[in-house]
Amino acid sequence: MFAPILALLAAVSVGAVTAAGGLPFFSLPTLDIGIPLQPFGIIVATGVLIGAEILRRYGFRFNIDDDDIRSLTMWVIVTGFIGAHVLDILMYEQDRLAAEGPVLLLKMWDGISSFGGFLGGAVGFLFWVWWKRATLGLVADTIGVGLLPAFSIGRIGCTVVHDHVGRATESALGVDYPRTELIARGVYDELGGHGAVIRAHNLAMYELAYLIPVNIFVLWLAFQKTRRLPGGFVAVTIVLLYTPVRFVIEFWRLNTSDPRYAGFTFAQWAAISLFGVCIYGAVWLKQHGAVPPTPEELGKKPGARKASLAALKAEQEKAGSGEDGDGKGKGKGKSKGARKNG
Numbered sequence: 001m002f003a004p005i006l007a008l009l010a011a012v013s014v015g016a017v018t019a020a021g022g023l024p025f026f027s028l029p030t031l032d033i034g035i036p037l038q039p040f041g042i043i044v045a046t047g048v049l050i051g052a053e054i055l056r057r058y059g060f061r062f063n064i065d066d067d068d069i070r071s072l073t074m075w076v077i078v079t080g081f082i083g084a085h086v087l088d089i090l091m092y093e094q095d096r097l098a099a100e101g102p103v104l105l106l107k108m109w110d111g112i113s114s115f116g117g118f119l120g121g122a123v124g125f126l127f128w129v130w131w132k133r134a135t136l137g138l139v140a141d142t143i144g145v146g147l148l149p150a151f152s153i154g155r156i157g158c159t160v161v162h163d164h165v166g167r168a169t170e171s172a173l174g175v176d177y178p179r180t181e182l183i184a185r186g187v188y189d190e191l192g193g194h195g196a197v198i199r200a201h202n203l204a205m206y207e208l209a210y211l212i213p214v215n216i217f218v219l220w221l222a223f224q225k226t227r228r229l230p231g232g233f234v235a236v237t238i239v240l241l242y243t244p245v246r247f248v249i250e251f252w253r254l255n256t257s258d259p260r261y262a263g264f265t266f267a268q269w270a271a272i273s274l275f276g277v278c279i280y281g282a283v284w285l286k287q288h289g290a291v292p293p294t295p296e297e298l299g300k301k302p303g304a305r306k307a308s309l310a311a312l313k314a315e316q317e318k319a320g321s322g323e324d325g326d327g328k329g330k331g332k333g334k335s336k337g338a339r340k341n342g
Contacts, residue, residue: 022174022199025181028160043157048077051150058145058222062138063295063303069142071132075124076143081108083120088113091266092258114151115270121147137231137285138292138304144235145222152211158204166201166252168192173206174199190256201252207245214241230289232281239278243271 028039182188301308
């Protein structure tokens with residue numbers, strides 16, 4: 001699956017796809033209804049709402065309590081936004097942090113990082129799993145199924161506000177950025193520092209184009225009814241599909257916006273780490289993965305709870321021992337009858 005994607009990215013990188021003009025630059029106006037509403041904020045909020053609804057519907061397939069779904073969603077969203085801002089400042093804005101001081105960390109509206117959001121959300125997710133004594137795999141799948149479309153819709157916002165201007169290119173897929181726009185973003189000098197228009201990669205657009213088929217595949221996988229998957233399989237699949245392509249795209253980041261640490265960006269190091277964790281997770285699932293029980297099997301028990309699984313296992317063992325006892329009794333009766341008749 002990665003081969004055609006990486007081949008296309010390589011072609012874009014070397015300018016193999018060329019034309020007389022690139023994609024035109026455009027900007028969306030702020031919507032003023034008494035208070036200014038930024039297009040990016042509207043798109044991100046829409047993504048969060050849609051993702052939360054998809055998460056909710058997936059959870060109901062496994063009898064996860066509605067209160068648990070709301071609580072889980074809130075923990076992940078809040079810790080995700082905190083992580084997105086704090087790690088953005090720590091990893092990308094050290095100069096501003098030195099100039100403005102720790103108060104910058106409290107300005108939650110001032111800058112976010114996607115992998116910072118992933119890591120912050122993961123902290124909230126793990127705390128919630130521990131707090132509620134929940135099953136890790138199924139809850140990870142539930143979060144992943146909601147997070148993927150929410151994040152992808154957010155990438156629409158990044159694309160239309162040109163939040164991720166990459167290196168200069170001659171590719172027809174590059175955007176022709178006006179000089180004034182690049183100066184305002186502080187990247188004009190690194191892109192060459194000459195010309196009224198400079199064509200550069202819109203990296204969010206490439207990522208969005210890749211995420212569209214990934215969303216289609218993952219949502220089909222999650223909601224299909226022909227095969228029951230072990231808990232955690234969907235979450236591991238999402239990470240294994242996303243991180244390699246994100247790792248490659250990061251090479252076109254500008255040093256101005258994305259400093260390197262030992263040759264890689266923060267996002268690349270995070271992608272390597274998550275990919276490694278999920279490779280281990282995939283191996284573990286292959287050897288030990290268990291399929292979550294259905295609502296019919298759970299009865300009135302809430303899904304994604306260790307207590308529910310323990311109770312279900314006890315019921316199954318009790319029923320099994322009862323059947324064994326009946327079988328032994330019947331066997332003895334048949335044996336006596338057979339000996340008598342013989």
